[in-house]
Amino acid sequence: MNNELLTSIRGCLEGAERVLIVSHIRPDGDAVGSVLGLGLALEGAGKDVQMVLEDGVPAVFHHLEGSERIQKRPKGVFDLVIAVDASDLDRIGEALLNLRRSDNAEESVPDINIDHHITNLNFARYNLVITDAAATAEIIANHLEDFGLPLRQPIASALLTGIITDTLGFRTSNMAPQVFHTVAKLMEAGADLPSLYNSALHKRSILAARLWGVGLSKLRQDGPIVWTSLTQKDRQSIGYPGRDDGDLINLVSSIEEAAVAMVFVEQNNGTVKVSLRAQSGLDVAQVAQGFGGGGHKAAAGTQINGTLEEVQEKVLQAARALFAEEKL
Numbered sequence: 001m002n003n004e005l006l007t008s009i010r011g012c013l014e015g016a017e018r019v020l021i022v023s024h025i026r027p028d029g030d031a032v033g034s035v036l037g038l039g040l041a042l043e044g045a046g047k048d049v050q051m052v053l054e055d056g057v058p059a060v061f062h063h064l065e066g067s068e069r070i071q072k073r074p075k076g077v078f079d080l081v082i083a084v085d086a087s088d089l090d091r092i093g094e095a096l097l098n099l100r101r102s103d104n105a106e107e108s109v110p111d112i113n114i115d116h117h118i119t120n121l122n123f124a125r126y127n128l129v130i131t132d133a134a135a136t137a138e139i140i141a142n143h144l145e146d147f148g149l150p151l152r153q154p155i156a157s158a159l160l161t162g163i164i165t166d167t168l169g170f171r172t173s174n175m176a177p178q179v180f181h182t183v184a185k186l187m188e189a190g191a192d193l194p195s196l197y198n199s200a201l202h203k204r205s206i207l208a209a210r211l212w213g214v215g216l217s218k219l220r221q222d223g224p225i226v227w228t229s230l231t232q233k234d235r236q237s238i239g240y241p242g243r244d245d246g247d248l249i250n251l252v253s254s255i256e257e258a259a260v261a262m263v264f265v266e267q268n269n270g271t272v273k274v275s276l277r278a279q280s281g282l283d284v285a286q287v288a289q290g291f292g293g294g295g296h297k298a299a300a301g302t303q304i305n306g307t308l309e310e311v312q313e314k315v316l317q318a319a320r321a322l323f324a325e326e327k328l
Contacts (some may be wrong), residue, residue, distance in 0.1 A: 029165025119294030137162025
């Protein structure tokens with residue numbers, strides 16, 4: 001780790017008075033946990049912090065202390081802007097539009113970028129990007145002390161949730177011994193691992209379960225590729241409030257025959273969100289990158305202009321071509 005980078009980031013944090021923290025659209029547990037964990041830690045250091053996620057906090061994370069304070073749009077003037085768990089500015093959505101800065105810095109460019117995606121574009125003044133980390137929340141947890149920030153129970157719970165969700169319960173291929181050291185540190189600070197695990201990975205609303213039912217009824221398979229889709233009408237018919245798949249992708253990826261799993265979710269702006277998962281040894285990030293997305297080898301995603309049928313055909317064709325030489 002570059003000590004000069006850590007020192008520069010600490011200097012930015014110590015010198016700031018009003019801080020904005022943002023993450024990506026359709027936030028997952030790592031986005032929510034990273035925003036909340038870092039935000040609460042900065043508040044503990046006496047900073048005026050605003051936490052923003054364009055799509056709000058998914059219901060599955062409402063149990064985290066402070067989650068109700070996360071807003072959908074920033075308000076006021078900021079002298080420090082931090083992006084977490086976002087590989088590029090487009091992934092942040094509109095959370096930085098019409099941003100007001102107390103200095104004369106370029107309004108839409110964050111000062112600090114903390115992330116673990118290999119596709120990160122290093123778009124900030126200071127980029128703490130560690131691609132072998134299991135989650136962005138792990139990076140934050142490991143460097144709170146370097147930043148001069150406290151670690152209390154609500155902070156530890158948020159960060160542990162980020163690690164649990166991004167590793168799918170400690171079973172992704174990027175798990176390493178040091179991750180468990182970080183988990184132990186967060187548990188020692190008061191995070192309740194069994195409860196957080198259950199809330200993040202097991203509990204689901206009845207609407208999410210109904211959404212799963214719709215998606216599972218449309219499962220399709222082409223050799224090692226298994227996929228399904230969700231239309232706007234599907235979500236409306238059951239009253240599902242989000243624009244996501246309710247974590248259906250993780251259920252599809254658990255299917256024995258699915259070396260590659262995909263879920264296509266029709267959006268309301270003429271685009272389709274695509275989530276991809278792969279068995280160890282395969283790289284679905286290459287598929288996502290081909291359509292302007294990104295992620296990790298085993299888990300990636302993108303959003304593509306076009307109809308559901310058009311996007312499905314394009315992505316499936318690209319995946320078939322990429323994995324044609326694999327012995328699946």
